[in-house]
Amino acid sequence: MLLFFTVGLLVHFVFFASIFDIYFTSPLVHGMTPQFTALPPPARRLVLFVADGLRADALYEFDENGNPRAPFIRNIIMHEGSWGISHTRVPTESRPGHVALIAGFYEDVSAVAKGWKENPVEFDSLFNESKYTWSWGSPDILSMFAKGATGDHFFAYSYDANDEDFGAQDVTKLDTWVFDKIKEFFHAARKNQSLFSKLNEEKIVFFLHLLGIDTNGHAHRPSSREYKDNIKLVDEGIKEIVSLLKEFYGNDEKTAFVLTSDHGMTDWGSHGAGHPSETFTPFVTWGAGIKYPQKVSAQQFDDTLLKESKLRYWKRQDINQADIAPLMASLIGVPFPLNSVGILPVDYLNNTDVFKAESMYTNAVQILEQFKVKMTQKKEVTLPFLFTPFKYQVIQDLVTSLLTLPLSHFVGYLVFCTLGIEVLVLSFFYRYMLTAGLIVFAGWPFITQLWTRAKSISLSWIFFCLLLAVFPLMPVVGRKPDIFLVMGAGLMVLLLSLFVVTSLIKRKSGFVNGELLLHLLQMLSIVLSMCVVYSTHNSLLRKQGLPLINQIVSWIILASSFVLPLLSPTVLPERLVSILLSSMSSYLLLSTGYEALFPLVLSCVMFVWIHMEQETLQQCGVARKQKVSNIQFTYNTDISQFRQLSLDDTRRAFFLVFFLLTAFFGTGNIASINSFDLASVYCFLTIFSPFMMGALMMWKILIPFVLVMCAFEAVQLTTQLSSKSLFLMVLVISDIMALHFFFLVKDYGSWLDIGTSISHYVIVMSMTIVLVFLNGLAQLLTTKKLKLCGKPKSHLI
Numbered sequence: 001m002l003l004f005f006t007v008g009l010l011v012h013f014v015f016f017a018s019i020f021d022i023y024f025t026s027p028l029v030h031g032m033t034p035q036f037t038a039l040p041p042p043a044r045r046l047v048l049f050v051a052d053g054l055r056a057d058a059l060y061e062f063d064e065n066g067n068p069r070a071p072f073i074r075n076i077i078m079h080e081g082s083w084g085i086s087h088t089r090v091p092t093e094s095r096p097g098h099v100a101l102i103a104g105f106y107e108d109v110s111a112v113a114k115g116w117k118e119n120p121v122e123f124d125s126l127f128n129e130s131k132y133t134w135s136w137g138s139p140d141i142l143s144m145f146a147k148g149a150t151g152d153h154f155f156a157y158s159y160d161a162n163d164e165d166f167g168a169q170d171v172t173k174l175d176t177w178v179f180d181k182i183k184e185f186f187h188a189a190r191k192n193q194s195l196f197s198k199l200n201e202e203k204i205v206f207f208l209h210l211l212g213i214d215t216n217g218h219a220h221r222p223s224s225r226e227y228k229d230n231i232k233l234v235d236e237g238i239k240e241i242v243s244l245l246k247e248f249y250g251n252d253e254k255t256a257f258v259l260t261s262d263h264g265m266t267d268w269g270s271h272g273a274g275h276p277s278e279t280f281t282p283f284v285t286w287g288a289g290i291k292y293p294q295k296v297s298a299q300q301f302d303d304t305l306l307k308e309s310k311l312r313y314w315k316r317q318d319i320n321q322a323d324i325a326p327l328m329a330s331l332i333g334v335p336f337p338l339n340s341v342g343i344l345p346v347d348y349l350n351n352t353d354v355f356k357a358e359s360m361y362t363n364a365v366q367i368l369e370q371f372k373v374k375m376t377q378k379k380e381v382t383l384p385f386l387f388t389p390f391k392y393q394v395i396q397d398l399v400t401s402l403l404t405l406p407l408s409h410f411v412g413y414l415v416f417c418t419l420g421i422e423v424l425v426l427s428f429f430y431r432y433m434l435t436a437g438l439i440v441f442a443g444w445p446f447i448t449q450l451w452t453r454a455k456s457i458s459l460s461w462i463f464f465c466l467l468l469a470v471f472p473l474m475p476v477v478g479r480k481p482d483i484f485l486v487m488g489a490g491l492m493v494l495l496l497s498l499f500v501v502t503s504l505i506k507r508k509s510g511f512v513n514g515e516l517l518l519h520l521l522q523m524l525s526i527v528l529s530m531c532v533v534y535s536t537h538n539s540l541l542r543k544q545g546l547p548l549i550n551q552i553v554s555w556i557i558l559a560s561s562f563v564l565p566l567l568s569p570t571v572l573p574e575r576l577v578s579i580l581l582s583s584m585s586s587y588l589l590l591s592t593g594y595e596a597l598f599p600l601v602l603s604c605v606m607f608v609w610i611h612m613e614q615e616t617l618q619q620c621g622v623a624r625k626q627k628v629s630n631i632q633f634t635y636n637t638d639i640s641q642f643r644q645l646s647l648d649d650t651r652r653a654f655f656l657v658f659f660l661l662t663a664f665f666g667t668g669n670i671a672s673i674n675s676f677d678l679a680s681v682y683c684f685l686t687i688f689s690p691f692m693m694g695a696l697m698m699w700k701i702l703i704p705f706v707l708v709m710c711a712f713e714a715v716q717l718t719t720q721l722s723s724k725s726l727f728l729m730v731l732v733i734s735d736i737m738a739l740h741f742f743f744l745v746k747d748y749g750s751w752l753d754i755g756t757s758i759s760h761y762v763i764v765m766s767m768t769i770v771l772v773f774l775n776g777l778a779q780l781l782t783t784k785k786l787k788l789c790g791k792p793k794s795h796l797i
Contacts, residue, residue: 015738019745019761028105028123029373034335035366037358041333042289042351043256044202047245048328050101051234052094052138053214053271054261055222056085056280058231060309069228070235073259073284077314078293081286082348084317085305086260086324090753092271092278094214097262097321098141102126102207104325104340122147124338126328127154130205132198134185136178137209138164157181164215171219172230175212179237182208186248199248203332208241210234217265222277256287256331260324273753280305283319289331291350319345326366330359336366420654421733424661425740428760431472431665437658438469444612454615461612464605471598471666481592481679483537489596490530493584496600497523500577515574518567522578525557525564525585532557533588536683546686554589554683558699561586566786570633572714576607579710579781583703589683590700595667599704602663606711609655614718616648631717633782649721653729656712657737660767663704705770709778730771738764 051059061069068074077083088097089106096107103125127133127145134155135142142156159177189195198204213230220226238259245255261281265271271278294315299306306312319327322342329336330344344363346356379387420437427433442465445451445458501519532550539547561582568578580603587599611628681696716726741761746754 028339031373032338032369035362036335037362039355039358043331044254045204046256046328046332047206049208049259051213051261052211053217053265055264056282057305059282069231072235072239076286082291083284086281086283086321088263088279088321090274092263094262100321101324104322104337104342126325129334131201131203133205135207136181138211141209171215172212172233175210178208203334218269221269222265254288256289259284317347326363421736427661434472434662435469438465441465457611460608468601468605485594486533486591486596490526490588493526522581529585529588532683558586565781566784570785572631573629575782587703590680592679598667603707610714613715617719653726656730657733659708663708705774709774710782713778713782734767
């Protein structure tokens with residue numbers, strides 16, 4: 001058995017690690033041959049302005065006086081160049097945005113290993129392919145391209161990182177610094193012959209990174225005066241730099257200009273996700289090799305931006321952000337960046353058809369080179385018989401074989417399981433899917449003979465399933481503490497325990513002394529928990545802190561909850577009730593609202609489930625040897641009592657997985673990080689202690705799991721099925737779910753989207769490991785019997 005679990009854990013660990021090897025290995029390859037057209041380029045030099053965090057609508061809009069927000073850029077659009085929207089991809093962050101602009105590829109997913117802070121693999125870029133590149137701006141951006149540049153041809157000038165202060169009074173100094181430094185640079189070049197000679201070479205690039213707009217957007221929001229005034233400052237600064245370059249180069253008309261942004265920004269001053277305000281960035285280009293403005297009577301776009309910008313008669317040409325890199329490379333005649341996936345936007349080019357065709361062909365060959373290298377690398381590390389082209393004759397054979405299967409009861413179960421697993425997968429995204437599943441569960445008696453054979457049990461099943469279905473519809477975040485719901489849950493537990501004690505006394509003449517004392521002690525724990533919760537709540541409202549006596553009692557109740565169930569008889573109903581009472585005494589102390597009712601309702605469903613399964617087994621023709629009330633938990637089960645697996649056992653395994661997910665997401669819990677409410681631990685401590693608080697919250701989360709697994713132990717006994725057999729079916733179901741999430745893992749999107757998809761896969765893969773732990777814990781709680789004095793009684797089935 002130990003070997004079985006060891007191998008199983010090892011296999012699942014390999015599967016868990018595989019997502020990082022498959023999804024989060026860098027897609028970049030090296031060893032391609034540089035590709036460029038032999039035809040003379042239209043420009044000798046290129047100037048790239050990147051206004052970090054600039055939204056497209058903010059640049060093209062008019063101010064409150066009806067004047068253009070950026071008059072120089074608007075004049076360029078109307079008289080000198082071409083314009084459009086550059087569509088970025090998520091994550092809309094500065095590093096991946098600049099890499100897409102300058103290197104032509106999107107986020108390298110292996111950056112997850114670097115905390116998304118840098119590209120872990122060296123890459124080729126426009127700067128690396130240029131003869132010389134001079135850059136000014138943020139040290140975070142410039143240093144990234146300095147790492148990938150080969151030779152002594154990339155020059156970076158940046159301000160101190162401490163100047164990027166969101167709390168500074170005037171962050172436009174980040175942009176004025178860039179404009180001032182480039183002016184000083186060209187002024188010094190007139191007196192430096194070596195620098196002057198380099199500046200008059202061809203295939204050179206000037207890169208101006210302007211961070212002020214992004215910093216103002218974060219600090220004051222894009223609707224602020226600071227953000228909008230910064231756009232005007234950038235517009236004026238670009239005008240001055242363009243004039244300076246024209247003067248320096250004697251109006252030789254061999255300079256191409258590009259203005260764009262790495263990403264936009266939301267109205268609340270953030271970026272990273274895929275909202276249009278984040279992915280729509282401006283793109284304006286003019287100068288050598290660029291088409292002049294084209295007047296049109298109709299556009300292929302009809303959005304708000306086009307209407308509000310009042311540019312509907314000037315042709316708008318949208319591009320993808322990665323397409324900018326091959327465009328810039330084509331303008332100055334350097335090889336396309338080797339790792340670029342951008343497609344040359346030929347409609348921006350003002351050149352001959354021969355030049356356009358040659359450039360398009362070169363672009364296609366450059367992308368094909370990456371595929372060839374990737375294929376070669378894959379072939380080298382793959383067994384020859386596995387590296388074969390995919391054959392579609394395979395799908396046909398599969399469909400043909402499926403059509404030959406008879407439409408039998410098995411197919412119905414297969415469809416049921418398939419739909420059921422899809423519901424389980426969807427519940428990770430939509431909690432209300434659990435509600436839908438529980439409503440379907442409520443109809444189970446009607447499709448079997450249970451409704452006629454055991455009407456009272458069936459009615460109980462329907463009632464409690466529908467009651468439990470309410471919880472996934474309850475809000476996860478923003479809940480206010482409701483002490484009366486906690487008190488109500490405690491009273492309901494007391495009423496239930498009184499009913500159980502009364503029924504046991506009537507049924508068992510020997511139910512006296514020790515057993516009765518234990519039940520009364522557990523009921524006392526419930527009462528004490530209610531008093532502590534109420535007292536602590538009022539004390540904190542009066543700002544008097546946590547009373548010491550309350551804190552001591554809370555820890556004593558928590559500690560006793562692990563021991564008291566082990567003192568109860570191992571008879572099935574009595575042990576399960578004891579586990580419930582002890583668990584509820586702790587759970588009440590950790591509750592702040594409606595979630596206090598959840599374990600109680602869940603336990604009621606579990607109790608009815610046990611009876612329903614035994615009725616189902618009798619309906620199938622398996623003799624029922626004992627009543628549920630007489631079955632005892634025992635560690636050394638007689639394997640001769642076990643029966644063979646049946647299709648109905650698949651449903652039982654599915655029910656377990658479903659109830660485990662209901663326990664997981666029923667009240668929120670891990671569904672959202674915002675579900676964690678520190679008020680839940682105020683009965684134990686109020687001073688911030690992350691490890692202790694985290695441990696208490698984890699136990700609160702585990703309590704519903706424990707209740708479900710203990711009930712599952714009882715189901716195994718009542719249905720006379722090996723725990724190993726049912727457990728293996730549960731593993732199969734969880735592995736099928738894991739396969740779903742394996743294919744749902746994202747290596748694109750915002751970092752939040754990527755992280756969430758990884759978390760889902762980790763949760764499902766961890767389920768198999770957690771089930772091993774929970775199964776052992778449930779066996780301990782249900783079969784272990786402590787005796788404080790005297791010899792333990794021997795129970796015989």
